[in-house]
Amino acid sequence: MLPRLRRFAIGLTGNGADGDDLCQMTIERALGNRDKWRGGSRLDSWVYRIMRNIRIDEARAGQRRLQTFVDEEAGGSVGAMGAQEATVELSDIDAALARLPDEQREAVVLVMVEGYSYREAAEIVGCPTGTMNSRLVRGRDALLAMLEQEA
Amino acid sequence: MRPTPEELAAFADGELDEARAAEIAVLVDDDPALAREVARHRDLRAKLSAHFAPILDQPVPSRLSDAVRPRSTVVDFAAAKQRRKRLPRWSLYAAPALAACLVLAIFVGGRPDASTGYADRQLASVLDDQLVAGQGDEPTRILLSFRDGADRYCRAFSGAAKSGIACRDAQGWKLEAAGDGSAMQGGEYRQAGSDTAALMAAAQDMATGPALDAEEERRARGAGWMAR
Numbered sequence: 407m408l409p410r411l412r413r414f415a416i417g418l419t420g421n422g423a424d425g426d427d428l429c430q431m432t433i434e435r436a437l438g439n440r441d442k443w444r445g446g447s448r449l450d451s452w453v454y455r456i457m458r459n460i461r462i463d464e465a466r467a468g469q470r471r472l473q474t475f476v477d478e479e480a481g482g483s484v485g486a487m488g489a490q491e492a493t494v495e496l497s498d499i500d501a502a503l504a505r506l507p508d509e510q511r512e513a514v515v516l517v518m519v520e521g522y523s524y525r526e527a528a529e530i531v532g533c534p535t536g537t538m539n540s541r542l543v544r545g546r547d548a549l550l551a552m553l554e555q556e557a
Numbered sequence: 558m559r560p561t562p563e564e565l566a567a568f569a570d571g572e573l574d575e576a577r578a579a580e581i582a583v584l585v586d587d588d589p590a591l592a593r594e595v596a597r598h599r600d601l602r603a604k605l606s607a608h609f610a611p612i613l614d615q616p617v618p619s620r621l622s623d624a625v626r627p628r629s630t631v632v633d634f635a636a637a638k639q640r641r642k643r644l645p646r647w648s649l650y651a652a653p654a655l656a657a658c659l660v661l662a663i664f665v666g667g668r669p670d671a672s673t674g675y676a677d678r679q680l681a682s683v684l685d686d687q688l689v690a691g692q693g694d695e696p697t698r699i700l701l702s703f704r705d706g707a708d709r710y711c712r713a714f715s716g717a718a719k720s721g722i723a724c725r726d727a728q729g730w731k732l733e734a735a736g737d738g739s740a741m742q743g744g745e746y747r748q749a750g751s752d753t754a755a756l757m758a759a760a761q762d763m764a765t766g767p768a769l770d771a772e773e774e775r776r777a778r779g780a781g782w783m784a785r
Contacts, residue, residue: 407762408621413612426618433624449761499608517570518602519609524572539563539572546566546601553601 407450410520414454417515418461420504428464432457448526455530458512465508502552510545517542560584565591569598676723676730684712684723684730688778690771700756702774703764705733710769710782713760722760725782734759 411432416425436453443452503511509531516527517538528538560568560581567573568581585591676684683697692698697716705711711724711733723730734756760768769777 408617408625409613409615412615412617412621413609416612417609426621429621430624433621437625448764448767449758499605514605518605521606524567524570536563539567543562543566546598547562550597550601553604 407453410450411453411457414515414520415457417503417519418458418512420500428457428461431460435460451522451526451530454516454520455532458530462508498553502549505552506545506548510541510548513538513541514545514549518546560591562594565594566598569595570602674732675728676732680714680719680723681730684714684725685782686778688771688774690774701760701768702777703760703768704766704784705763706765708765708784710777710784711760711763713756715756720756722756722763724763727783733763 408429412425412429415428415432416422419425419428432453436456439456443449503514506514512531513527516522516530517524520527522530524535524538524542528535531538533541558580564573564577564581568578568585571578573581585595675681680697683695683699687695687697687699689699689701697714697719700713700715702710702712705724707724709724709726711722712730713722714720719735721735722733724733725731
């Protein structure tokens with residue numbers, strides 16, 4: 407589960423260092439709140455929901471805290487996207503994702519990367535399934551427009 | 558009726574109900590523009606998952622694994638003990654399962670130990686016949702049943718001698734994870750054992766959806782635990 411949690415965090419934040427910071431905060435909050443988890447809902451969905459809520463809080467706080475963490479940790483952790491051969495080609499996707507509005511990026515990552523059903527993704531985000539569906543379409547169209555323009 | 562972009566995306570993602578999916582399949586077959594749209598959607602999905610897939614194989618940075626490891630056992634035992642008094646059965650292993658799930662993810666990389674073995678005849682007959690609902694004091698209990706990523710039916714079981722997770726394939730019940738079973742003695746502590754928590758966590762990791770309910774279990778048994 408931890409590798410998947412990292413993937414989601416990196417998908418949301420757009421880079422390995424921020425993603426790992428987000429992941430760490432999520433684990434800490436999840437363990438601190440574990441008595442709130444009710445079996446029956448999927449554990450991973452529950453943790454993902456915690457993560458996206460932290461992400462929203464952080465975004466509201468102007469990402470100052472994440473920024474500080476990153477500065478302190480610079481060099482300490484290897485960014486997920488950093489040392490790969492296909493960096494140039496792959497970073498198009500990161501750049502395009504980064505330009506999406508948060509809620510569209512979240513929809514795209516939950517469904518197209520993490521493989522959640524629309525209903526599960528909507529539950530994590532706390533929106534109606536139809537809303538999830540249309541965010542996904544808008545995010546997808548914007549991504550395709552950016553990626554196909556570059557190609 | 559021509560599908561909306563939302564419907565077309567839902568179609569490409571396999572999210573539509575059967576009737577509407579069948580209608581759209583016909584439209585897509587007849588209309589190259591629609592077919593192209595579906596292909597674009599699926600291409601993007603493939604591209605995105607390929608882009609992020611390598612993260613799963615990277616080692617988890619130690620600061621993350623450290624964040625998970627130290628607190629799990631002691632605190633959880635207390636939490637589980639407290640909870641045992643007031644919550645329904647599922648929650649008995651909920652708290653330990655959460656920590657164990659995160660912990661387990663570090664040691665086995667999110668995958669249960671693979672074993673080449675199959676359940677022996679005695680265990681297989683328990684797995685074949687016993688339903689979660691209505692279990693009494695059977696020596697081996699079924700904890701839950703679920704479907705895994707390979708679309709097999711899997712069942713987590715726990716007994717004094719042996720516990721684990723077995724998935725039904727064409728040959729029989731393949732053992733996918735094994736515990737030592739020792740945590741399972743004494744009624745009151747039955748579901749709160751760390752062994753059980755680890756199994757629940759492993760099951761959570763393998764499952765593609767929620768655990769089967771009583772009716773789904775009965776139907777699966779009726780089908781000999783073979784999917785489809």
